Amino acid sequence: MLSIDLSQEIMELKKKRNAVILAHSYERPEVQDVADFVGDSLGLSRVAANTSADIIVFAGVHFMAETAAILNPKKTVLIPDLDAGCSLADTISAKDVQEWRDENPNGQVVAYVNTSAEVKALADVCVTSANAVAVVQSLDATRPIFFLPDMFLGAHVERVTGIKMHVWMGECHVHGGIGDKEIRETLEAHPDAEFLIHPECSCGSSCLYLKPDAKMLSTEGMVTYAKASDRTEFVIATEVGIIHRLNKMAPGKKFLPVKESAICQYMKMITLEKIYDSLVEDKYVVSVDEEIARAALGAIEAMISIG
Incomplete structure (x- = not known):
């Protein structure tokens, strides 16, 4: 089945089952594209707290789906792959x-x-x-x-x-692996670019020393800032999945990842095929002990x- 056909099947299943797909900005591009909402953990938590859907399919990692389940004890929360965990x-x-x-x-x-x-x-x-x-x-x-x-x-x-x-x-093993060397080399190659860095990155204050006007931002903060900025070129220090969202939300601007290999393998476990199976077979229900949830x-x- 072609991905475009699978995407259409997913769209139809969502309507049929009154389901909503929430996707983190680090997910695969095709997964982001079938989601109803794409964002960071805070934004997705807010959406999960207010959704009228009967089923929440969380295209993210396990703690995100757990959070959605805690906020929606009477709804069905699904994660397409139970092994999508978090090293942090x-x-x-x-x-x-x-x-x-x-x-x-x-x-x-x-x-x-x-x-x-x-x-x-x-x-x-x-x-x-x-x-x-x-x-x-x-x-x-x-x-x-x-x-x-x-x-x-x-x-x-x-x-x-x-x-x-x-x-x-x-x-985080991904952000912890983004260090001074990669940042220095990218900034030297693009001296006029704005530098947006996630605060989980390991270089910390040394990154600000390398470029004092760097912006320390959450993933959603990067999207908001890039959309509003008059600048057209940005160096991005976070998981590379954010580049797809940045390109969609701020078209015509150039986004350069500091490290192409800054990939969270847990986020990338979620695929269109697994989302489809999740909607068809209720794979996999995420539940939290009532006392812990409370x-x-x-x-x-x-x-x-x-x-």
Whole structure:
């Protein structure tokens, strides 16, 4: 079956089943193109919280589908491939968080959305890269703050807010692999380009040293900025799936990935064929234990309400 035929089949199935497809900006181009909404974790969480669809097909990784299931306990949430996980989420467990809470009974736990439901259940508030700074600024800085699990995002938040936190030493294997060398070479080859960098990237403050006017932005922030900018050439430091969305949303502009091999294999596990099977056979239903979901819901809703 040709992909164009498969895409049409998916469109018809969506209508028949009152389903909505949510896709992250790192997904394959053809997957983004059949989605009803494409965006970052925060934007997709907001859509999931308000959808009238009976079925949510999440073209993303497992923690995203879990979040949608927590926000929609009476709806069917599907993920087309159960193995679509997250290397960053795997760096921390609920046991790790509970140990910190036991040692800091007056502490506040800020959990990046890239975490399991069990970790979210122990958090005071969740964040995404789009609103992490705003969330931390809203907290009581006189009390200990545990920021988890991305150390580079945590360092960025500390740098911007001036608030010292306990930061977990986790990283995304894709963003952690984007370093000074690739950035320096790309910037030297395109000196007039604007530089947009995701705060999960490993170079941190050294990237800002290489190009002081660099913009540290979430994936959705990159799209919004590129659309509004008068500039026509951009160097992009994040997972390369975002380039397809940037090209669609800001046509006529040039987007240059810092590292062509910055590919999340987990995101790319989702294919049109798997989305089709998911809609036909309800593959695979994502459910969260009721007690864990109840405990995590407050932290997720707090994330959605800020920034």
